[in-house]
Amino acid sequence: xxxxxxxxxxxxxxxxxxxxxxxxxxxxxxxxxxxxxxxxxxxxxxxxxxxxxxxxxxxxxxxxxxxxxxxxxxxxxxxxxxxxxxxxxxxxxxxxxxxxxxxxxxxxxxxxxxxxxxxxxxxxxxxxxxxxxxxxxxxxxxxxxxxxxxxxxxxxxxxxxxxxxxxxxxxxxxxxxxxxxxxxxxxxxxxxxxxxxxxxxxxxxxxxxxxxxxxxxxxxxxxxxxxxxxxxxxxxxxxxxxxxxxxxxxxxxxxxxxxxxxxxxxxxxxxxxxxxxxxxxxxxxxxxxxxxxxxxx
Numbered sequence: 001x002x003x004x005x006x007x008x009x010x011x012x013x014x015x016x017x018x019x020x021x022x023x024x025x026x027x028x029x030x031x032x033x034x035x036x037x038x039x040x041x042x043x044x045x046x047x048x049x050x051x052x053x054x055x056x057x058x059x060x061x062x063x064x065x066x067x068x069x070x071x072x073x074x075x076x077x078x079x080x081x082x083x084x085x086x087x088x089x090x091x092x093x094x095x096x097x098x099x100x101x102x103x104x105x106x107x108x109x110x111x112x113x114x115x116x117x118x119x120x121x122x123x124x125x126x127x128x129x130x131x132x133x134x135x136x137x138x139x140x141x142x143x144x145x146x147x148x149x150x151x152x153x154x155x156x157x158x159x160x161x162x163x164x165x166x167x168x169x170x171x172x173x174x175x176x177x178x179x180x181x182x183x184x185x186x187x188x189x190x191x192x193x194x195x196x197x198x199x200x201x202x203x204x205x206x207x208x209x210x211x212x213x214x215x216x217x218x219x220x221x222x223x224x225x226x227x228x229x230x231x232x233x234x235x236x237x238x239x240x241x242x243x244x245x246x247x248x249x250x251x252x253x254x255x256x257x258x259x260x261x262x263x264x265x266x267x268x269x270x271x272x273x274x275x276x277x278x279x280x281x282x283x284x285x286x287x288x289x290x291x292x293x294x295x296x297x
Contacts, residue, residue: 001148002149004023031197032184033200076145090112095108115170117136130158131158220274221250222247227267240253
């Protein structure tokens with residue numbers, strides 16, 4: 001439903017996005033990850049017609065976003081939850097949007113209920129909203145046209161843990177009903193909990209993409225034992241690359257193989273799990289290490 005092909009954006013001598021290519025399939029949530037300044041927002045702005053690409057192209061539902069008839073009825077977009085007139089009420093903002101995309105006024109009440117904004121909150125001026133309420137209003141606007149595709153930039157920003165859990169269920173239900181979601185977020189654990197696929201961008205280039213299970217579970221195993229040095233030696237003798245770290249022995253092998261090797265060597269293992277259980281954080285830090293401000297500093 002979303003196809004990005006060789007998308008490039010240059011600002012003078014600076015290349016913000018360099019040949020980005022990926023696909024978001026129907027029925028899936030795709031997490032879009034990268035450090036600040038890596039090019040995520042630029043890709044999403046090009047995808048939704050707000051920034052013209054230097055080269056390459058992006059399509060949604062088989063067309064460029066700007067060529068979609070009444071795009072808001074097909075694609076729900078939230079790139080900046082603060083982009084609402086502060087003097088309007090939440091209900092007024094949604095009512096004006098409903099007129100613009102031609103949906104019944106009754107849809108306003110439906111999306112307000114969907115995102116958990118009460119009648120009292122909907123009647124308040126947007127300037128009085130907390131960040132979390134603005135996020136909910138932005139999501140309501142994205143769902144207003146009953147879209148088939150969602151493009152969301154940091155939708156969980158400002159939500160409390162209960163709100164994040166609610167949003168996860170909302171997006172999962174949307175995808176399970178055949179929708180496609182492109183989700184940019186810094187909350188890596190939440191991305192791992194809801195996403196089917198991930199795309200990682202660094203310095204404007206796609207550095208990894210694929211199913212979450214394939215990318216994360218492929219990281220091997222991590223173990224603790226009563227003699228980590230002996231465990232490393234046994235693993236290496238069996239042909240597996242292994243290293244003792246502060247978190248335990250990290251090895252490029254399946255946990256069941258680690259257990260068998262430890263048993264054969266008479267080593268007592270006290271903890272053993274897939275290295276992917278460390279979550280997306282390990283993968284993200286490893287793939288984007290060159291872009292980290294802390295490394296540069």
